[in-house]
Amino acid sequence: METFWEAFKRHGVSRRDFLKFATTITGIMGLSPSMIPQVVRALETKPRVPVLWIHGLECTCCSESFIRSATPLASDVVLSMISLEYDDTLSAAAGEALEKHREEVIKKYWGNYILAVEGNPPLGQDGMYCVVGGKAFLENLKESAKGAKAVIAWGSCASWGCVQAAKPNPTTAVPIHKVITDKPIIKVPGCPPIAEVMTGVIMYMVLFDAIPPLDSQGRPKQFYxxxxxxxxxxxAFFNAGQFVERFDDDGAKKGWCLYKVGCRGPTTYNSCGNIRWYNGLSYPIQAGHGCIGCAEEDFWDKSPFYQRLTTIPLPSVEASPDKVGAVAVAAAAAGAVAHGVISKIRNKGGK
Known part of the structure; x- marks a missing residue:
């Protein structure tokens, strides 16, 4: 199988643009600039890795996010960086031909392909709540995972269960780690995950033939x-005690902290604040809506979303220019009085 650099050359990419890409992808993967030479070498020598991308119970929002990746472009990832052998959403083929190809890829690349899973399996009714290609998705998931060297759980559906597993969960939907227990699973939660987080994770695995450093919940540390x-x-507004009380109040117009109207930012781990969405354009909090914690486990069962979390302590002083000025004057006056008292005590002590 051809290397990344060979694929780039075939698509007319210059050496200069190739090096620019290597520099950019190093940053996206959360690596230091000193790693750029290693990334370049990996791109020059590593063969493209086969990827199977399967879909269970989900809304396809992860795929929709992925195809909007700008750095790198999703088209570059699919056509030049990985060998996307199966995806029933993006594949040109369909039906029996596509399902037969999936089976052939599993046999041909046994132990060497990456399985990407979007959505989750329902266990109820022997998995019949989700059927793909004439088989229960539960069966497809187990079959596809057997020969995989690693599994990526795209989104909160695959990682935590998400809305399908929310109470009362009539289909008995479960996250994929409840079914696949003998393979390393990299969880990339979010509803959906950020596009560049998705491409960053898959590029790390492909370039270094390794799983990125994970936290205790199985999420890549560089992004979570x-x-x-x-x-x-x-x-800064949170620290100053300046909060939006209603979405139409003066604080909302000034861009103050959204914590009191239910923002889950203090308990949600993700890269929304630094990578953002749509090529770094914005994210929900910047658009004026609080974080609903979609990257965290059981977030659907932690509603209502528009009430503040009582477990997060608020700053003890709500500051404003007038209050800060008054406090400063009072502090100065108190300091002067204290200085006078101490001086008198010292004078008496000296006598």
Whole structure:
């Protein structure tokens, strides 16, 4: 199978643009600039990796996010970086021919392909709540995972269960790690995940033939290592005690913190605040809507979304220019009085 660089040359990519891409993808993967030479070497020497992308119970929002990746372009990922052998949403083929190809890919690349799973399996009625190609998705999932070297759980459906597994869960939908227990699973939660997070994860695995560093819940640390609260541009307003009380109040117009109207940023781990969406254009909090915590486990069962989390303590002082000025004057006056008292005590002590 051809290498990345060979695929790039075949598509008319210059050496200069190739090196620019290597630099960009290094940053997207959360690596330091010192890793650029290693990324270049990997792109020059590593063969493209076969990928099977299967779909269970889901709304296809992960695929919709993925195809809008701008750095790198989703078309470059699919056509030049990986060998996307099966995807019943993006594939040109369909029906029996496509399902037969999936079976052939499993046999041909046994132990060497990556399985990407979007959505989750329902266990109720022997899996009959989700049927793909004439088979229960539960059966397809187990069959496709057997020969995979690693599994990527795209989105909150595959990672946590999401809305399908929300109470009362009549189909008994479960996240994929409840079914696949003998393979490494990389969870990339979000409803949907950020496009560049998806491409960054898959590129790390392909280039280094390794699983990215994961946290205790199986999420890549470079993308899920910080709370949205930690990278939010409204954090300063939270620290100052300046909050939106209603979506149409003066604080909302000034862009104050959305915590009191239900923002889940303080408890949600994701890269929305620094990578953002649509080539870094915006994200929900920037658009004026609080985070609903879609990357966290059981987020659908943690509603209502428009009530603040009582477990997060608010700053003790709500600041404003007038209050800060008054506090500063009072502090200065208190300091002067204290200085006078201490001086008198010292003088008496000296005498």
């Amino acid at each position: 290592g910080n709370r949205i609260h930690d990278t939010c541009y409204r954090r």
